[in-house]
Structure formats: structure tokens, C-alpha cells
Amino acid sequence: MTDGIDIVRDHARSALRASVSAAGRAKAWIAVSVLVVLVALLVALTTSQRPQAVTVFTLAGGTEAWQLPPMQVPTLAAGWVMTVLFAASAAWTCVRVLRHRPVGRLPLAAVIASGVVAFLVAAGAGQTIPVVGLLSGTLLLSVPLVFGGLSGLLAEKSGVINIAIEGQLLAGAFSAAVATSLTGNVFVGLAAAAAAGVLTGVILASFSIDYLVNQIVVGVVINVLISGVTTFVYNQVLVPDGAVWNTPERLPDLSIPVLSDIPVIGPVLFDQSLIVYAMYLAVAVIAVALTRTSWGLRVRAVGEHPLAADTMGINVTRVRWRNVLLSGLLAGFGGAFFTIGSVGAFTQDMTAGQGYIALAALIFGRWKPLGVLSAALLFAFANSIQQTLSTLGLTAVPQQLLLTIPYVVTVIAVCGFAGKVTPPAAVGDSYGKGI
Amino acid sequence: MTTRTTAGRLGRWADALLRAFTDRSVVVTVLAVVLAMALGTVLMVLTDADAMASLAYVFGRPGDFFAAAGQTIGSAYAAMFTGAVVDPTAPDAAGFFRPLTETLAWATPLAIAGLGLSISFRAGLFNVGAQGQIIMAAVASSMVGFMLHLPPGIHLVLTLLAGVAAGAIWGGIVGLLKAKTGAHEVILTIMFNQIAYLVLAYLLTLPAFQRPGTNAPMSPALDASASLGPLFGAGTRTTAGIVVAIGMTVLVWWTFQRSTIGFQLAAVGSNPFAARTAGMRPAVVWTMGMALSGAVIGLAGSIHLAGDEHFLKLGIAGSIGSDAIMVALLGRSHPVGVLVGALFFGALRAGGVNMQAYTGLSIDIVLVIQALIVLFLCAPALITKIFGLRRSERRAITPLQKVELSR
Numbered sequence: 149m150t151d152g153i154d155i156v157r158d159h160a161r162s163a164l165r166a167s168v169s170a171a172g173r174a175k176a177w178i179a180v181s182v183l184v185v186l187v188a189l190l191v192a193l194t195t196s197q198r199p200q201a202v203t204v205f206t207l208a209g210g211t212e213a214w215q216l217p218p219m220q221v222p223t224l225a226a227g228w229v230m231t232v233l234f235a236a237s238a239a240w241t242c243v244r245v246l247r248h249r250p251v252g253r254l255p256l257a258a259v260i261a262s263g264v265v266a267f268l269v270a271a272g273a274g275q276t277i278p279v280v281g282l283l284s285g286t287l288l289l290s291v292p293l294v295f296g297g298l299s300g301l302l303a304e305k306s307g308v309i310n311i312a313i314e315g316q317l318l319a320g321a322f323s324a325a326v327a328t329s330l331t332g333n334v335f336v337g338l339a340a341a342a343a344a345g346v347l348t349g350v351i352l353a354s355f356s357i358d359y360l361v362n363q364i365v366v367g368v369v370i371n372v373l374i375s376g377v378t379t380f381v382y383n384q385v386l387v388p389d390g391a392v393w394n395t396p397e398r399l400p401d402l403s404i405p406v407l408s409d410i411p412v413i414g415p416v417l418f419d420q421s422l423i424v425y426a427m428y429l430a431v432a433v434i435a436v437a438l439t440r441t442s443w444g445l446r447v448r449a450v451g452e453h454p455l456a457a458d459t460m461g462i463n464v465t466r467v468r469w470r471n472v473l474l475s476g477l478l479a480g481f482g483g484a485f486f487t488i489g490s491v492g493a494f495t496q497d498m499t500a501g502q503g504y505i506a507l508a509a510l511i512f513g514r515w516k517p518l519g520v521l522s523a524a525l526l527f528a529f530a531n532s533i534q535q536t537l538s539t540l541g542l543t544a545v546p547q548q549l550l551l552t553i554p555y556v557v558t559v560i561a562v563c564g565f566a567g568k569v570t571p572p573a574a575v576g577d578s579y580g581k582g583i
Numbered sequence: 584m585t586t587r588t589t590a591g592r593l594g595r596w597a598d599a600l601l602r603a604f605t606d607r608s609v610v611v612t613v614l615a616v617v618l619a620m621a622l623g624t625v626l627m628v629l630t631d632a633d634a635m636a637s638l639a640y641v642f643g644r645p646g647d648f649f650a651a652a653g654q655t656i657g658s659a660y661a662a663m664f665t666g667a668v669v670d671p672t673a674p675d676a677a678g679f680f681r682p683l684t685e686t687l688a689w690a691t692p693l694a695i696a697g698l699g700l701s702i703s704f705r706a707g708l709f710n711v712g713a714q715g716q717i718i719m720a721a722v723a724s725s726m727v728g729f730m731l732h733l734p735p736g737i738h739l740v741l742t743l744l745a746g747v748a749a750g751a752i753w754g755g756i757v758g759l760l761k762a763k764t765g766a767h768e769v770i771l772t773i774m775f776n777q778i779a780y781l782v783l784a785y786l787l788t789l790p791a792f793q794r795p796g797t798n799a800p801m802s803p804a805l806d807a808s809a810s811l812g813p814l815f816g817a818g819t820r821t822t823a824g825i826v827v828a829i830g831m832t833v834l835v836w837w838t839f840q841r842s843t844i845g846f847q848l849a850a851v852g853s854n855p856f857a858a859r860t861a862g863m864r865p866a867v868v869w870t871m872g873m874a875l876s877g878a879v880i881g882l883a884g885s886i887h888l889a890g891d892e893h894f895l896k897l898g899i900a901g902s903i904g905s906d907a908i909m910v911a912l913l914g915r916s917h918p919v920g921v922l923v924g925a926l927f928f929g930a931l932r933a934g935g936v937n938m939q940a941y942t943g944l945s946i947d948i949v950l951v952i953q954a955l956i957v958l959f960l961c962a963p964a965l966i967t968k969i970f971g972l973r974r975s976e977r978r979a980i981t982p983l984q985k986v987e988l989s990r
Contacts, residue, residue: 311711351958555781
């Protein structure tokens with residue numbers, strides 16, 4: 149998470165620092181006006197609440213040993229305090245950055261936290277907001293994004309764009325549901341999901357690496373192909389005979405002793421299914437392996453400058469093939485979350501664009517494993533807030549507009565409005581003569 | 584030379600003939616279609632309950648399996664043919680040719696959107712944003728179509744123009760952002776697709792867009808004065824849109840071959856640095872290319888709305904966005920190729936609808952076949968390898984060889 153704050157800080161710092169150069173003045177104006185608009189929105193939202201309104205935050209998850217009592221806060225007072233805190237910390241950060249002074253992690257965490265809390269307090273007036281539900285929802289919603297983002301990361305670090313994340317997630321979701329239904333074993337389901345991902349990786353790798361087809365073209369076509377195949381088989385086989393093919397068991401929740409008894413954190417982080425723990429592991433392993441092992445060095449060399457890597461004796465084709473297969477494996481495995489990791493049965497096109505949000509998380513996370521994790525958590529948090537508010541029947545902000553957050557911030561990020569976002573240099577380029 | 588036998592000469596002739604054919608992309612295209620359909624057929628058989636049941640004892644009584652599989656395949660392709668080309672069982676001429684009108688109806692938006700995409704492809708921009716541009720065009724067109732009430736003629740023209748403008752803006756923003764900030768257009772258009780869909784979903788929750796008397800997210804129908812009517816009589820779905828599609832084919836061909844902007848698009852597309860040296864401004868050309876591309880794709884969205892759907896709904900764009908990308912790839916961004924590709928995909932779609940109605944096979948097999956065709960066409964080397972064709976002998980002459988030859 150500290151890396152996440154770092155990334156947000158980098159974005160903020162470079163956005164504001166850009167203002168000192170003449171070229172970046174427009175960007176700085178945009179950054180400042182976005183903050184002003186946010187403050188104005190919070191003020192408007194807060195003032196529109198009734199004076200006696202109270203917002204309740206429940207902090208108990210249900211299974212942990214030590215439970216915290218619910219917190220009751222007066223909406224207006226707390227809303228104003230938090231809004232002022234947000235405005236002040238944001239202004240202070242702006243000034244620090246403009247003067248080229250360093251900004252610590254604490255002030256930035258304060259900006260984000262005060263903004264979010266101010267919003268929740270005001271939007272949840274007269275309601276009960278389940279904090280544990282909100283946070284564990286965030287973690288769950290982030291699972292496919294993290295796996296998809298890491299999948300994209302592995303492929304792109306070696307120089308192959310993976311637009312097919314969406315299709316790979318879908319293939320994983322489908323295979324996990326079918327394999328688990330047929331065998332009754334969730335581990336077979338997980339393995340099948342990973343295998344399906346690898347299979348799509350084979351298509352991507354052979355066409356884009358061996359036959360030198362444009363990587364984006366192959367990715368786009370794979371997405372259509374997998375959507376077609378899964379929907380066809382779903383309609384032909386899974387719908388008519390659902391009892392046999394589409395009634396998978398779900399991954400059980402494994403609560404870790406002691407750790408899961410910690411209030412708030414316990415039920416959120418340590419009372420989850422296997423796939424969530426696998427996600428922690430995947431992020432950690434990839435973060436270390438990419439920067440600390442010779443494998444990681446080779447991968448990065450191939451993604452930045454394949455000719456140089458080739459000259460030094462690295463087999464570019466082999467490195468790319470391996471990474472694209474690994475990339476497929478991760479996305480396929482993560483796709484299992486949609487079926488056996490959450491709702492169970494497969495439905496057509498159930499990934500619903502999550503693969504593209506994963507791509508957004510990869511870019512917003514600046515092609516770094518921990519960056520991908522934090523971006524995925526951020527996007528998932530926006531989604532979780534939207535879901536929580538809509539279950540409470542609150543429509544202070546239209547849910548569709550909250551859902552655009554990942555896409556809008558990604559557009560802002562790739563356009564350099566918030567610092568420089570640099571992909572691996574050779575991403576998208578074919579290398580060698582092919583077959 | 585005189586010792587050469589007739590047989591040897593014939594052999595050489597046959598060889599040369601074969602080589603001439605293998606050199607042509609026609610053969611590769613046909614083989615790609617054949618291979619894709621073969622794989623699609625395998626999938627049909629694998630998911631067919633009767634065929635699979637008889638596969639269990641295929642070595643005991645192979646006849647059962649082949650009969651069951653043949654029955655599935657035969658009825659599926661027969662239904663596809665009678666749904667897409669002509670229907671021999673129809674009592675009258677109108678019914679006989681009705682499938683053709685279905686094909687034309689499906690092909691119309693695909694052709695126009697595919698042409699729009701070919702404009703951006705020509706400028707070296709991989710526009711994945713057709714879906715979003717169609718959605719925004721449909722939103723703008725529907726606003727003019729059911730909110731304003733204008734005289735016939737003008738109303739239709741304004742409805743279509745609103746879509747063209749919306750598509751041009753939605754595409755042009757991407758071009759502008761790429762030109763100004765260097766952001767990658769693929770990422771931008773993917774994000775803009777998702778944003779467009781959410782904007783549509785949001786608009787459909789507003790009272791202004793809500794059809795009275797229902798809670799479903801759908802808008803009121805367009806006025807009759809803003810709609811395109813059937814071209815071949817009641818009961819058929821082909822509209823004047825197909826005429827527009829053919830006109831656009833000619834216009835885009837003319838733009839590519841004869842106009843200044845067409846030349847600039849191609850120059851910037853093949854080498855932006857060289858184009859800049861030659862005095863063109865890649866930033867302007869990119870922005871213009873994306874705006875033009877979005878405008879034509881927007882026209883496809885408007886025609887789809889005014890001629891087919893007649894009201895705004897969440898699934899207004901259907902799969903036109905991704906289908907159009909495949910059509911543009913299939914036609915190799917050549918206007919006539921795009922038109923032919925759209926007709927082919929339209930025929931597959933029309934046939935698929937008929938197949939689903941009569942045999943119960945899900946229409947999604949069409950998507951599978953379409954995707955496979957495009958995938959194989961992108962890798963001609965794979966096709967020649969699978970079918971054991973001899974590789975084309977004609978090699979590109981490298982500059983070095985050119986020097987050698989000129990001596």
C-alpha cells in the first residue's frame with residue numbers, strides 16, 4: 149500500500165510541478181480546478197443534509213472475536229470537519245508541490261481519506277454504512293482487476309500488449325464453472341481456469357510472436373472469439389443441462405486463526421477464499437521477481453530493448469512466449485473468481501468489461517506490481533461505494549457516473565495530466581523474422 | 584531447350600499456375616474461410632447432444648455418430664443458406680429474395696462503420712472505439728429524432744447529421760488527445776467505449792429519455808419523419824442505408840485515391856516523421872483522421888438507429904463495434920474490400936439468425952467463425968503452412984539487390 153501512496157504522490161506532484169513550466173500551465177489549472185470542483189461538490193452535498201441527521205458506521209464483520217461498537221456521527225458537523233480537512237490538506241499539498249518541497253505520505257493519505265470520509269458521511273445521512281462490507285467488497289471486486297492487471301503486466305514487460313485480458317478472464321470463469329461442476333472439486337476448477345488462460349495465451353503468442361500479426365489485432369479478435377465460444381457452449385450445453393454442467397461448488401472462505409479476529413482488518417483481509425490469498429501471493433512474488441531476479445532483468449530487457457537483449461544472448465522469442473503464457477495463466481486463474489470465487493454459476497459475458505478496467509489498472513499503476521494492486525483497489529473501492537450506496541437506496545451520485553471513475557482517471561493518466569506514464573519501450577513491436 | 588518433353592512442360596505449367604494462385608490473397612482468403620468454418624463445425628458437433636451420445640460407441644456403430652453429426656451440420660448450414668441468400672421454399676418472389684434483404688440490412692451498419700474504421704487505419708491509428716462512437720451517435724440522433732418534431736426530410740437529415748457530429752466529436756477528442764499528449768489511441772478508445780456506455784446507461788435513467796408507461800431503460804420511438812423506411816416493401820428490413828453505404832464506399836475510395844486529405848492520411852500513417860519533413864502536420868492529420876473516422880462511424884450508428892432500432896436502449900450498438908473492426912481488417916482497409924467483407928458478415932449474421940430460429944443452434948457460432956476467419960487472414964503464413972501450399976516464390980527485392988540488378 150505504501151507504494152500505492154507513492155504512486156498517487158508521484159501523480160499529484162508531477163501534475164502540480166508541471167505548472168512551473170510554461171507548457172504545463174494548462175495541466176496545473178486543470179488539476180487545481182478539479183480539486184476546487186471536488187471541494188464544491190462536497191460542500192453542496194453536506195449543506196443539503198438536514199441539521200439533525202446522523203450517519204452510522206458499523207465496524208463489526210460478524211465472525212471476529214473482538215467486535216467494535218457502531219459509530220454514530222452527526223452528519224453536518226462531521227461532514228463540515230472532514231470537508232474543511234480535505235480542502236486544507238489538498239491546498240497544503242498543492243502549495244508544497246508548487247514550491248518544490250517534498251510531500252510526505254501522511255498528508256497525501258490525509259487528502260484521500262478525508263475526501264472519502266467526507267463523502268461517505270454526507271452521502272450516508274440518516275443511514276447505516278457497513279464499513280467492513282464496504283472494505284471487503286473492495287477487496288473482492290479488486291481480485292479480477294489485480295489478476296488481470298498482473299497478467300497485462302507480465303506480457304507488456306516483455307513487449308507484448310495483451311488486450312485479450314477480458315477474453316482470458318471470461319475463459320477462466322467459464323472453465324472453472326464447468327470443470328468444478330463436472331468433478332465437484334474446486335481445485336480442478338482452478339486448474340482448468342488457469343489452463344484455459346494458458347490456451348488463449350498460446351493463441352496470442354503464436355500469432356503475435358511467431359506470425360508477427362499486430363498484437364492489438366490478435367487481442368481484439370481473441371476477445372470476440374472467446375465471447376463467441378463461451379456464449380455458444382453456454383447456450384447449447386450449459387443452459388439445457390445446467391444441473392450437470394453449471395452448478396459449481398464455490399471456494400470456501402478460509403479464516404486465518406488469530407489474524408481474522410482483529411477488528412475490521414481481520415474479516416476484511418483474513419477471512420477470504422483461496423483465490424484472494426493467491427492474489428496476495430501473486431502480487432508479492434511478481435513484485436520481487438521482476439526487480440530482484442535475473443528472470444525479471446531479462447524480461448525487462450526484452451521489453452525495453454529486444455535487440456540489445458538478443459545481442460547479449462537472451463532468447464527474445466522464448467522470453468516473450470513464456471511471459472505471454474504466464475500472463476494467460478494469471479488472467480485465467482483470476483477469471484475463476486467470477487464463478488467459483490463468487491456467484492458460482494456461469495452466465496454469458498459475465499466479465500462485463502472488467503478486463504478493460506484491469507488494463508486501466510495496469511496503466512494507472514504505471515506498469516508496477518504494487519501500483520497495479522493499488523490502482524485495482526482504488527477502482528474497486530469506487531465500485532464498492534457505488535454498490536453500497538445503491539443497496540442502501542442512496543442516489544446522491546448517479547451510480548453510472550461513479551462507475552466511470554476508472555476510465556476517466558486512466559484517460560487523465562495516459563494523457564500525462566498527472567505525471568508521465570511510460571510503458572515498456574518496445575511494447576507492441578514485433579521482433580525477429582517470425583516463422 | 585528442344586529436349587524438354589511435353590509432360591515436363593505440362594508439369595511446369597501446372598506448377599506456374601499453382602504458384603500464380605497461391606500468390607493471390609484470394610486463395611488464402613478462401614482457405615481461411617474454409618478452415619474457420621471447419622473449426623466452427625467441429626464446435627457444433629462437440630456441443631451436439633445426439634452426436635456426443637453416439638460418439639460413446641463410435642467404434643461399435645460409427646454410422647450413428649456420422650448420421651447424428653451430419654444431421655446437425657447439414658440442417659445448420661442449410662438454414663444458414665436459406666436465411667442469408669435465397670429461400671427456395673418460399674411461395675413467391677418476395678419471399679424467395681427476402682433472405683438477401685436481411686443480409687443487406689445486417690451489412691448496412693457494418694459497411695459504413697467498417698469504412699469509418701478504414702479511415703483511421705489509413706492514418707496509422709488503431710481505432711478500437713467504434714462501439715463508443717456508435718453509442719454517442721445514437722444518443723445524439725435519438726435526441727433529435729424524438730425530442731424535436733420537424734417536417735419530414737429535414738428531420739431525417741438533422742437526425743443523421745446529429746449522429747455524424749457526435750461521432751466526429753467522440754472520435755475527434757481521442758485524436759486531439761493523441762496529437763497533443765502522445766497518449767496511445769488504443770487505450771483512449773477502449774476507455775472512451777466504456778465511458779460512452781455508462782453515459783448511455785445514465786441518460787436512460789433520466790425522465791427526458793424514459794419512455795412513458797414502462798420502467799425498462801428505453802427511450803420513446805423516433806418520429807416517423809426521423810426514421811428510414813424499408814426499401815423493398817413492408818416486412819423487409821433493408822433501408823436506404825444500403826444506398827448510403829455504397830455511396831460512402833465510393834466517397835471513401837475517392838478520398839483515399841484522389842484527395843489531399845487522403846494522401847496526407849496515408850503519408851502520416853506510413854511514416855509521421857517523413858510526413859512532417861514533407862511539410863504536413865501529423866498532429867492535425869491525426870485529429871482530423873479520428874474525427875472523420877468517428878463521423879462516418881457515427882453515420883453508421885444513426886442509420887442503425889433510424890433504420891433498424893428506432894429507439895434508444897442499452898444494447899443499441901449491439902456487436903457492431905467489434906464486428907466493424909473485423910470487417911475493416913477483413914477488407915484490408917480497402918473501401919471495396921470493406922463493403923464485400925460487410926456483405927459477407929451480414930450474410931453470416933442473417934444466416935445465423937435463421938439457423939437459430941429453425942435448428943435451435945445458438946447464433947454465437949457465427950461470432951466464432953467470424954473471429955477465426957479474421958485471425959487466420961491476419962496470418963497468411965499459417966494458412967499456407969496448414970494446407971501445405973508452396974510459399975510464394977516472389978520475394979520483395981531489397982535495396983541491396985536493386986543495386987545488384989541495376990548493374
